[in-house]
Amino acid sequence: MTELLGGRSVAEIADAVIAGDVSAEAITKAALAQIDAQNPHLGAFLTVAPELALEQARGVDDKRARGQPLGALAGVPIGLKDSLCTKDQPTTAASRILTAGGITAPHSQTPVRPYQPPYDAQVVELLRRADAVLPGKCNMDELSMGSSTENSAFRVARNPADPNRTPGGSSGGTAAAVASGMTPAALGSDTGGSVRQPASFTGTVGIKPSFGRVSRSGLIAFASSLDQVGAFATDVAGAARILEVIAGHDRKDATSLPAPVPRYPQACGRPVTGLRLGVPEEYFADGLHPEVEQQVRTAIADLGRLGVTVTAIRLPHTGAAVAAYVVLATAECSSNLGRFDGVRYGLRSPGPDDIHELYGSTRCAGFGTEVKRRIMLGTYVLSAGYYEAYYRRAQRVRTLIIRDFADAFAQVDVIATPVSPTVAFELGSRTQDPLAMYLADVYTTPASLAGLPAMSVPCGLGRDSGLPVGIQLTAPVLEEERLLSLGAAVEQVVRS
Amino acid sequence: MDKPVIERDELRRLSRLAHLELDDHELDSMTAELNSIVAYLSTLEAVAVEGVPATSHVRLERLPLRPDQAQPSLDREAVLDQAPAATETGFAVPTFVDEG
Numbered sequence A: 001m002t003e004l005l006g007g008r009s010v011a012e013i014a015d016a017v018i019a020g021d022v023s024a025e026a027i028t029k030a031a032l033a034q035i036d037a038q039n040p041h042l043g044a045f046l047t048v049a050p051e052l053a054l055e056q057a058r059g060v061d062d063k064r065a066r067g068q069p070l071g072a073l074a075g076v077p078i079g080l081k082d083s084l085c086t087k088d089q090p091t092t093a094a095s096r097i098l099t100a101g102g103i104t105a106p107h108s109q110t111p112v113r114p115y116q117p118p119y120d121a122q123v124v125e126l127l128r129r130a131d132a133v134l135p136g137k138c139n140m141d142e143l144s145m146g147s148s149t150e151n152s153a154f155r156v157a158r159n160p161a162d163p164n165r166t167p168g169g170s171s172g173g174t175a176a177a178v179a180s181g182m183t184p185a186a187l188g189s190d191t192g193g194s195v196r197q198p199a200s201f202t203g204t205v206g207i208k209p210s211f212g213r214v215s216r217s218g219l220i221a222f223a224s225s226l227d228q229v230g231a232f233a234t235d236v237a238g239a240a241r242i243l244e245v246i247a248g249h250d251r252k253d254a255t256s257l258p259a260p261v262p263r264y265p266q267a268c269g270r271p272v273t274g275l276r277l278g279v280p281e282e283y284f285a286d287g288l289h290p291e292v293e294q295q296v297r298t299a300i301a302d303l304g305r306l307g308v309t310v311t312a313i314r315l316p317h318t319g320a321a322v323a324a325y326v327v328l329a330t331a332e333c334s335s336n337l338g339r340f341d342g343v344r345y346g347l348r349s350p351g352p353d354d355i356h357e358l359y360g361s362t363r364c365a366g367f368g369t370e371v372k373r374r375i376m377l378g379t380y381v382l383s384a385g386y387y388e389a390y391y392r393r394a395q396r397v398r399t400l401i402i403r404d405f406a407d408a409f410a411q412v413d414v415i416a417t418p419v420s421p422t423v424a425f426e427l428g429s430r431t432q433d434p435l436a437m438y439l440a441d442v443y444t445t446p447a448s449l450a451g452l453p454a455m456s457v458p459c460g461l462g463r464d465s466g467l468p469v470g471i472q473l474t475a476p477v478l479e480e481e482r483l484l485s486l487g488a489a490v491e492q493v494v495r496s
Numbered sequence B: 001m002d003k004p005v006i007e008r009d010e011l012r013r014l015s016r017l018a019h020l021e022l023d024d025h026e027l028d029s030m031t032a033e034l035n036s037i038v039a040y041l042s043t044l045e046a047v048a049v050e051g052v053p054a055t056s057h058v059r060l061e062r063l064p065l066r067p068d069q070a071q072p073s074l075d076r077e078a079v080l081d082q083a084p085a086a087t088e089t090g091f092a093v094p095t096f097v098d099e100g
Helices: A010-019 A024-042 A050-065 A122-129 A172-179 A196-202 A236-246 A290-305 A318-339 A355-366 A369-382 A387-409 A434-439 A445-450 A480-495 B008-017 B024-046 B076-081
Strands: A045-048 A078-081 A136-138 A185-190 A205-208 A228-233 A276-280 A309-313 A414-418 A454-461 A468-474
Touching: A010 A024, A010 A050, A010 A236, A024 A045, A024 A050, A045 A172, A078 A136, A078 A172, A122 A236, A136 A172, A172 A185, A172 A196, A172 A228, A185 A205, A185 A236, A196 A205, A196 A228, A196 A454, A196 A468, A205 A236, A205 A480, A228 A236, A236 A454, A236 A480, A276 A290, A276 A387, A290 A309, A290 A414, A290 A454, A290 A468, A290 A480, A318 A369, A318 A387, A318 A434, A318 A445, A318 B024, A369 A387, A369 B008, A369 B024, A387 A414, A387 A445, A387 B024, A414 A480, A434 B024, A454 A480, A468 A480, B008 B024
Parallel strands: A078 A185, A276 A309, A276 A414
Antiparallel strands: A045 A136, A185 A228, A205 A228, A205 A454, A414 A468, A454 A468
16 A cells, blocks of 8 residues: 555656546555554654545545546645644644643643634645645644754654654654655745755755745744745655645735746756856854765765856855844744734633733743743843844844845855754754754755745765755745756756 | 843743743743843844844835725634634623723
8 A cells, every 4th residue: 555655756646646547545545554654653743634635535536537637736645734724624833822721631642622723724725726635734843933843742753764863843743744755745834944954854855935935824923024835845846846836926915926936847857057056155164064064065066067067155144144033033923922812712721810811821831931932032132122232133134144145146046055054963952952953043044034945955864874964955036946957956966 | 232131030021021921930941041042142243234224024115905895704603613712792801991
């Protein structure tokens, strides 16, 4: 049964279902069998909905039997990060605040009456229209805050490459689902690296589109000027097919761009000869583990042999990116998370007769430590006396980082860097040092601050650890096609 | 700007602003953690930003407007069904307005 799914890409599955070579129901059963076998240990999914998934799959098969055209993702099982609202499945963002009563018992993994959204996120609706099958909701760091999925209120997720290590975060469950073969693709979200870093840690492809390329409607917000829905897949072509489906303007998201959506899959086979690749020296300095550097530099050199021109560039304000990101993201989240107040949905603390006590006790009971820490930090940097010194200053640093990239893209077409300073780290190794966790986002936060599209593509295994390493490709705004062309070329050189 | 140090009382004040009822243990541990993080954030002081405009949003100076026309909204029953407490007319909360 699992042979139906194992190793097949998004395109292979969809094309086979469309051609009638395999039924969507059979594919879905294979995916559910993989989930049954692996999820208890890996913790990739928080919620699995087998009956719903099979019903969707049978719907796809019925359409085909009636001769109706099928969507581009026909029969493809796609995991969804649990911060994406689904009207037929629970949505908790891995937080007790979106349950009616936390968890059933200490150390339980079962949320009590999880929140049930009355609507689908826009990207979920688009996946449904494309005839995808949605088997469940994936584990994550609580409310997208974290880099290891250890902040999930319900359970940790484990890296399929080494279950004693993290799959990354905050979209760690999503990455683990794809890397382990439970689903060939999944949707996550990326605010400061939460798609790209887990992709690098798990040996999957992960793309964060340009800010505004994909609607955020129905994505539970962390930082509204930074969040973007992103895609995981087993290959670049799969990511391209998903991006084509989910990209586009949405009137429900006022920040979504009206730009037309290119035929992204067609970018995957384009020759890359003559493409100018920039390599910033700031990303290859102290702190980068040698085994990561070796794999990334090897991939860059191999691209050079395909006719890509490699040029050293400078991004001088890279060192300030993490600090600017922490200020801005926590400031925005402290505002966004004000909506969790025990009034309209989710957890409400029993007892308080006073509205302010209700807010305070509900939020304290519902949020985990990292979420509280970020709310407090955001409140601080926005407070009177500190607003100019932190928040406004960080906004100015953001401008400098945007200018750095603009200057660089006057010389080059794409920028290549590591995704993370290390390979996947051991579970529990960084939970006591929140600052260390933040600093590890050094290579991914700049593209987030600048709103640029960026993608992690597997480029080999670390020579010491044997663990996956990803190369990050960054392009100018709305130039996802360049990423996909070059990403496909990386796959080509890595395979050879 | 002098290097700020967040005192425990300041943290308690911030927690009230943030509507978080932190207990003593949380206040203690968070005081140390936040001071460590804020010390790192102070490295932004070294970046020359004079004359550099602030970016609040990468691509939007003003949110686009839509026509002022009523449009369908969410299903009322489905929304109220998710509320921790509701009446027929809306969400139920403790009284907070003096009706005297």
